[in-house]
Amino acid sequence: MVADGLSASMESRSLDASRTTHDLLLERISARTAQVGVIGLGYVGLPLAIAIARAGFPVSGFDIDRQKVENLNAGQSYIEAVTSNALAEKVADGRFRATADFAELAACDVIVICVPTPLTKHREPDLSFVGNTVQVIADNLRRGQLIALESTTYPGTTDGVMKPILEKTGLQSGTDFFIGFSPEREDPGNRSFEVAMIPKVVAGDGAEAAALMQAFYQSVVKTIVPVSTTATAEAVKLTENIFRSVNIALVNELKIVFGAMGIDIWEVIEAAKSKPFGYMPFYPGPGLGGHCVPIDPFYLTWKAREYELPTRFIELAAEINTAMPRHVIDVLARALDFRAGKAMSRSRILIIGLAYKKNVPDTRESPSLRLIELIEERGGRTEFHDPHVSEIPVTREHMALKGRRSVELSEAALKSFDAVLIATDHDGIDYKAIADWAPLIIDTRNVFERLGLKCETVVKA
Template identity: 70%
Template sequence: MTTPLHEPAPASRALLSSIETRTSHIGVIGLGYVGLPLAMTVARSGFPVTGFDIDPAKMIAIEAGRSYIEAVSDEVLAAETAAGRFRATTDFGKLADCDIIVICVPTPLTRHRDPDLSFIVKTCEAIAATLRAGQLIVLESTTYPGTTNEVVRPILERTGLVSGRDFFLGFSPEREDPGNRDFKTSSIPKVVAGDGADASELVIAFYAAAVEKVVPVSSTATAEAVKLTENIFRAVNIALVNELKVVYEAMGIDIWEVIDAAKTKPFGYMPFYPGPGLGGHCIPIDPFYLTWKSREYELPTRFIELAGEINSSMPRHVVSRLAEALDIKCGKALSRSKILVIGLAYKKNVPDIRESPSLKLIELIEERGGSASYHDPFVPEIPKTREYLALKGRRSVLLDAETVRAFDAVLISTDHDDVDYTGLAQWSPLIVDTRNVFSRRDIAGDSIVKA
């Protein structure tokens, strides 16, 4: 008689059966840009889902059938709620009712660019308070390799329950791209890994029931490294074209024209584009999680750190170009100028201002004595942020001829589609374009300067 290579734990078999029949109760902790779309995707695949968040405002919006995330329509939210497949709560005691719990909480950096895992730690402590045998816990928050086993697992095992025997642990990096309408949560391939054979089987089965393609890897640390690698790749290449922009600018060469020509090569080249700096919840932050972890192994991460320095320097470069253009074209110092910044969000056609370089641009302009206002069709008012408290409450100004003519210059930071660029070219005496938006729209004018 052949002995099986692995005998699944009884708790694993029971959970696997409930996944297959869509009777597992799913809990999603953190109903933001990652958690709410995931909750809707899982609910639409037939599972009952409870969303958890500490923000009462989100509960009010959900109860009213009003989505605060672009990727989730009001109609989808209302439909899943009305069907009884989705509900939301601030009561973390109800985690005891969930068979599978997915963690989608923020992982920011400290002021010293060290990982801030406080949200993960507090969430795991909340889960541990009601942890029971047979539950699957999956971390989706971006973090350094080893977090699942070195941080999450010990907190949960303080209960006396053991990962792989009593409960099961997995990691699956989020891959949301706000504003990208070509992909949705269910159509983006899902990298998954489990802590042991049973956990791997469970996490594969769970995500396979909700998304089109699952990509298993050998360990949770590998899955954590996948997410970092994806964003480090982007950060380093964006830093490269930002550096090339500065060099070519000094030579009188247009970096945008160079990139457009280079991308006609059908092999060996992938276009990346410069900008006023990096924004969003991933690219400015994630690379430093690996930089921090690498110190444990006494290994330098020169490319990553240099890319961070270059990208962080871009707002100052843009403001210097703005000051130079004001002096040359308008005969006016930045310290005596009123500047209109177009776009507060970190990328076009979304309301997300996390780590947005526009906030830094406004701060730098005002540090040099200038006055800055902004227009953004997606961000009517600047909310409270950790680093830019002085900007809280400022409101987006109207974009019309009378308003624009009251400013000495317009600075294009984010190239939203819903902006009258033709009007801007007619109304403003100086436009500093960091996104090449006027060339892309074939709008010419002596007032336009690229930066």
């Protein structure tokens, strides 16, 4: 159906002079005959593509990884948010097809960009993926297309980066084609909120683009939240993640301060959250991970420099959160010395959980990778166990760790380590076995107390 839709869509491009490009595109979106292209089939793009297909649109998913394209077309999903059965269903009914041929963008009525927006080694925005993607779209741009950016970025990107590249073709935004921004709001591992159930913030470059963005996204999700400008929509996503970063930093700092006073931060939080107003619980941990919270705040701090404005809260929060892995290793070193009379340099440590959060296979910006490096910088030896991550993937920041494989938990294995460090509290881990057999446990997630497993070898960090 997708392939047929591509040819039919191309054949129907001769514009009726009595109707504008906007009117024709709005008709196709309303009838759900608009061909949709989703660029980037990762943790954001693939769930979105399947949600759009479920809404009745024909969808082409674009990715540069040809092996991924082949696997997806065979109905094989690689992320937990989209089951292979759900993927295979949309492939079988012709609503979804993956491709590495970006020339097919010319046949798409709606194009959604879901590519990474990482940081450079100097903690500055890296918009190379966005820029390169928009240039590919420009190479295939035609009248009557809507291009929506979902990648998290600083305010002004849609208007100041994407729009100029597209307008170099000679076509004009708001007349010949339309652009908008709608920030992704994925929460990997949270099965309570599928794409279609998460409210979608939407904005367009001008009134007609805004109307098209609203029409398209309200066909896919239950609730849309229109805002006045694309810069406002870009600021919404940054605000959401800066809020989390600052509050996590606060509770991490309180953990250290209260710990010095002999007060358990976890008990404090449990009591504080009984207040029915004016308080929202956040929890400490070994550091921040994922593709959003550790990265997005720096997009605003960078942009704020253009206006000669400080971002003290944001930068201090990042400083505190970045320091947490080192704090955890200091706790580990003291516990090894006090409990086992052993130096870190002569110790074997098992890290539990390589993913950045529980019940997902995503290792992006995971503090566990930094924990491993810090232990080995002190001469210790490490291995890891993670039921969701079989092997450490290739990353730019942790190349020396690539290829290491998850070890199995057993009585003999657990007893062979000098300490077990709980970095990620996946549900599918035998914590009782760890409590029974590990000689020393460093718990950064309060998992043993939460599960009611009393163990004298547990040290909270």
